[in-house]
Amino acid sequence: MSRPRDAAATKAALLDAATKLFGERGFDRTTVRDIAGLAGVNQALLFRYYGSKDALFATVLATQSRELLEDSPAEHLLRNVLLRIMEERPRPEDHPLYAVLRSSHHDSAAEVVRRQMGEEYARALSSLTDAEDAELRADLVLAWVVGIGVLRGVFGKQPLADADATTVTALVTQAASVLLEHTRLG
Amino acid sequence: MSRPRDAAATKAALLDAATKLFGERGFDRTTVRDIAGLAGVNQALLFRYYGSKDALFATVLATQSRELLEDSPAEHLLRNVLLRIMEERPRPEDHPLYAVLRSSHHDSAAEVVRRQMGEEYARALSSLTDAEDAELRADLVLAWVVGIGVLRGVFGKQPLADADATTVTALVTQAASVLLEHTRLG
DNA sequence: CCCCCATGTAAGCATTCGCTTACATCCGAC
DNA sequence: GTCGGATGTAAGCGAATGCTTACATGGGGG
Missing domain, CATH: 1.10.357 (Tetracycline Repressor; domain 2)
Incomplete structure (x- = not known):
């Protein structure tokens, strides 16, 4: 009863969800629980893969601005x-x-x-x-x-x-x- | 050992402090404790005179734009x-x-x-x-x-x-x- | 003078937040 | 097979936040 063991897909799902929510609500009004929930991922994994909410935000910006x-x-x-x-x-x-x-x-x-x-x-x-x-x-x-x-x-x-x-x-x-x-x- | 009993001055001090802090930091990153602290006022008075943080923010916007x-x-x-x-x-x-x-x-x-x-x-x-x-x-x-x-x-x-x-x-x-x-x- | 209410104070409550910990489970290496 | 690390889960911790409550106090009206 757990999601497929695929770290890359999990990281991508978190990044996608974070991109959407940060854009819609801004940093402060987006919670890590919201992001994990939208991604369908346990929120502890957000911290395992991105370290902190701040670092995830920075990753979102870096990824977006490149495109x-x-x-x-x-x-x-x-x-x-x-x-x-x-x-x-x-x-x-x-x-x-x-x-x-x-x-x-x-x-x-x-x-x-x-x-x-x-x-x-x-x-x-x-x-x-x-x-x-x-x-x-x-x-x-x-x-x-x-x-x-x-x-x-x-x-x-x-x-x-x-x-x-x-x-x-x-x-x-x-x-x-x-x-x-x-x-x-x- | 308390500030002068002057409700009008207290309300004005709260409004001034809120105007400054909301403008500098935005709504989310401004706390009612910050506002009360800058105004030199007990934070309970903020709620007595303005009802809520939301209402105070609305008052700030309305006051400024009206002027x-x-x-x-x-x-x-x-x-x-x-x-x-x-x-x-x-x-x-x-x-x-x-x-x-x-x-x-x-x-x-x-x-x-x-x-x-x-x-x-x-x-x-x-x-x-x-x-x-x-x-x-x-x-x-x-x-x-x-x-x-x-x-x-x-x-x-x-x-x-x-x-x-x-x-x-x-x-x-x-x-x-x-x-x-x-x-x-x- | 004394009462009473407007004003001010101190403490804390309930919730939410970012983040951590302790543990279960799967899968590849040997 | 089995061992060990990678992956996923559940629970909760400490701090901060908006807001409330219970109480002190001072000053004006009777």
């Missing part, structure tokens, strides 16, 4: 990212942003997102303008994308949450172009 | 909120956004207050345009504010985190005016 970003040409980055966030309905909890936002106290969590956002999104966006404060402008556009994701995925704010993706994309790119347009010819 | 909404006409709401959020030394007690972002609260009194806050802000912003999709546009501007708060307060993203408040405010209001301007004469 996060794929390259997009800079000119289409904003549009592509927006469309993805707007269409991410089916499994929004997969985006590491949600786990991190709901667990903002966690140093390693904020660190992961900070590094990725800084080195990928913002740099690509900043190449779209030649203004002196290009990086700040890129941060502001990035903030917009993040904010839209938060209002939709975390708060469920209407009418934004159910708005048409192309409409939103058009409005945002139109307004953001004020910040990202090239002022000098190039 | 900000009341003394900001719609035309200046975006600017004032941005200036607060981008203040040089981030003081989490200055804006309820930080408390909300650090607290992933569902099914509670605070959830209701949070939804009300979002709708009040959005309604004020949507009054600034006569476009057909005014509410969606307002949501997008609200999302921008939220995203800036996330990047700055939660993730500490540079250069945004240490950017000059007036510069950020100018850039954002300029771009947002594309969404919120009156298209028809009125």
Whole structure:
């Protein structure tokens, strides 16, 4: 009367359950009993295989962030990212942003997102303008994308949450172009 | 050997301490003992005057957002909120956004207050345009504010985190005016 | 003066949490 | 076959948390 003796499958089940629950509820409101329960695994095994709840959380973040970003040409980055966030309905909890936002106290969590956002999104966006404060402008556009994701995925704010993706994309790119347009010819 | 018998002052001290701690740590990582300790008040009084930790959190959110909404006409709401959020030394007690972002609260009194806050802000912003999709546009501007708060307060993203408040405010209001301007004469 | 209730205090209760321990059971190596 | 480590299970421990209760006390009204 016990689950199949398969350590790898047990570890994977725990990681999957943790990924889902941390993303939905955040770190604090997810208990090790919840994770083990969803995984169908005795909770003592969580500690045998991952050491602690903290370490499991770090593993979740590391695993997720590795799969996060794929390259997009800079000119289409904003549009592509927006469309993805707007269409991410089916499994929004997969985006590491949600786990991190709901667990903002966690140093390693904020660190992961900070590094990725800084080195990928913002740099690509900043190449779209030649203004002196290009990086700040890129941060502001990035903030917009993040904010839209938060209002939709975390708060469920209407009418934004159910708005048409192309409409939103058009409005945002139109307004953001004020910040990202090239002022000098190039 | 007891504090002065002044119920109003005690309630205010509790509210101030709660506002600060909820903003810094979020709901879950703030304990009623922390709040009472910072306020210099016996923790039983917290329950006597506010009923529960949940109700106190809701009171904090309601109080903060009411203050900000009341003394900001719609035309200046975006600017004032941005200036607060981008203040040089981030003081989490200055804006309820930080408390909300650090607290992933569902099914509670605070959830209701949070939804009300979002709708009040959005309604004020949507009054600034006569476009057909005014509410969606307002949501997008609200999302921008939220995203800036996330990047700055939660993730500490540079250069945004240490950017000059007036510069950020100018850039954002300029771009947002594309969404919120009156298209028809009125 | 004295009563009484608003205010403040101290202690603890019930629950939940992360984590540990002690033990059962399976399976491959020899 | 049997031995031993790997895997799974059941139970509970100590600490922390939200909240309650029982009591002390001070100050204003009769």
